Amino acid sequence: MKRFVAILLAVMLVVGLTACAAQEAASTWEDQYELGIRYLSEGNYEEAIIAFTAAIEIDPMQVEAYVARGDAYFQSGQPEKAESDYRKALELDDDDDDTASKLVDALIQQGKLEEAAEILEDLIEKNPSNPDYYDKLADIYEQLEQPEKVQETLEKGVEQTGDQQLSDRLEEIAQEASGLPPVPDDGISREVVEMSSGDELMELSFAEGVENLEIRLGDGDYNVDSFFLYGAENVSIIGTGNTRLVSTYGTETIISMYDCDNILLYGLIMGHDLEPSMSCSTGVVELLSSKDIKIIGCDIYGCGLHGINASESRFVVENSIIRDCSMHGAMLYSSRGIFTNCTFSGNCYQYTSNPVFDLWGESCSVNLNSCVIQDNLGESKYKLADGAEFEESDTIETGNSWQ
The missing domain is CATH 1.25.40.10 (Tetratricopeptide repeat domain)
Known part of the structure; x- marks a missing residue:
């Protein structure tokens, strides 16, 4: 019996030691x-x-x-x-x-x-x-x-x-991929609306007091006839660089603004789809009593009388083209326009006695920075009424009729 007890105790000791070792390892x-x-x-x-x-x-x-x-x-x-x-x-x-x-x-x-x-x-x-x-x-x-x-x-x-x-x-x-500059950020929060047709865009035309809105447009044609913003504030119209705002009629502007503040036109191709031989009775972009208008990465083309027609307005145009307009590249009355990295080409083809820039009013001025002026058919680069100013730096001029 004593031997059995001793063996049992030994077995228990071994089992206990093994369990302790396993526990220690874990x-x-x-x-x-x-x-x-x-x-x-x-x-x-x-x-x-x-x-x-x-x-x-x-x-x-x-x-x-x-x-x-x-x-x-x-x-x-x-x-x-x-x-x-x-x-x-x-x-x-x-x-x-x-x-x-x-x-x-x-x-x-x-x-x-x-x-x-x-x-x-x-x-x-x-x-x-x-x-x-x-x-x-x-x-x-x-x-x-x-x-x-x-x-x-x-x-x-x-x-x-x-x-x-x-x-x-x-x-x-x-x-x-589009080659456009970045969309400027002014820190203002806007409601974003995507539109797929000119009819949707025209629903906002003549609506009073549109504000804090970002309109996003896709590739392709948006047929409009005088899209009119009245009293709009903090509105952006964002295209892709392949967004075309066009009209088949020469009697309506593409975009007109009256009493607007802080409007951005970006990545848009805007013009009248008419043969050069046909006549337009209006311009492409019209600014009336508006301020802080930004036109960036846009292509503004004929046969509009004027690429930009501004009256008592303040605007800047960057990285854009104004081309093939029948009367002037830009016509300003008591307005200030700043153009940076822009190209003016093929303008004044129907009214060759006109200048590319026609400025009226004492407070009227144009400033060109690093712009290209080429192949324009007007007899002069600009015409200034009393008190108007025209300044330029780093301008490249080639193939113009006055050269």
Whole structure:
């Protein structure tokens, strides 16, 4: 009996020691892992790697340790070792999308862009609502110089997620492709309305007091006959550079403004679709008693009598073209116009005795900055009534009839 009791006690002791050892090992893995996390958060990557390596040696089946060591390697500038740890973690848990995304980052750091793109495509298929995947994939295609895939990825991302940053990035790409300058931001909040036809736009014509509105127009023709803004304030009409506001009648302006303040015309092609031999009785853009009018990235063309006709108004025109207008490029009465990086071409073809710029009134002035004046058929560049002023700097003149 004594011998049996002794054997039983020995067995119990062995079992107890084994259980304690297992418990100690588990505790040691946790201790090493938590120690590594602390080192990692402090930016002590070398000590973090040592601690995570100890945790992996104790229990090589713990996914978190591989991921954490991969993070330490990645943040310490060793993406190839990070890649190895992320791959091991994915072998243990292939549904870990966060680790797959980290693997993408490690591959990108090493220039393994094609493989990174393949992983992101798979991630998007599994989780199409994550905007970060589309953003990273677009970055990769940008580095691979595949602009079509960049645009395709962003378009899909916007469609699937509605993410504003993806939308802004897509808009920037479209703007760069159009060659237009950035849309100016005056800090005023506006209601955004998208319109697909000239009829929609004309519903606002002659409406009094339109304010704080941003009208977005797409590619193609918007047929209008004297779109008229009356008393409008803080209104932007944003085109794509391929947006055409046109009329088949020569008796109506394209856009007229009366008593308006802070109006932006951007990325618009505006003119009358008539043969040069036909006569117009009006201009293209008409400004009456308006101020802070900005015309940016626009193409203003004939056969309007005047590209811009301004009376008692203040306006600036940038990166725009005024061409093929039958009477004047611009006619101003008691107005101030500033033109920067603009081109005036082929104007005064029907009234060759006229100047390109016709200025009336004591407070009237035109200032040209870095503009091109070419192939105009008028007999002079400008005509000034008493008190009017014309200033220019860095102007290029070629092929004009007065030269």
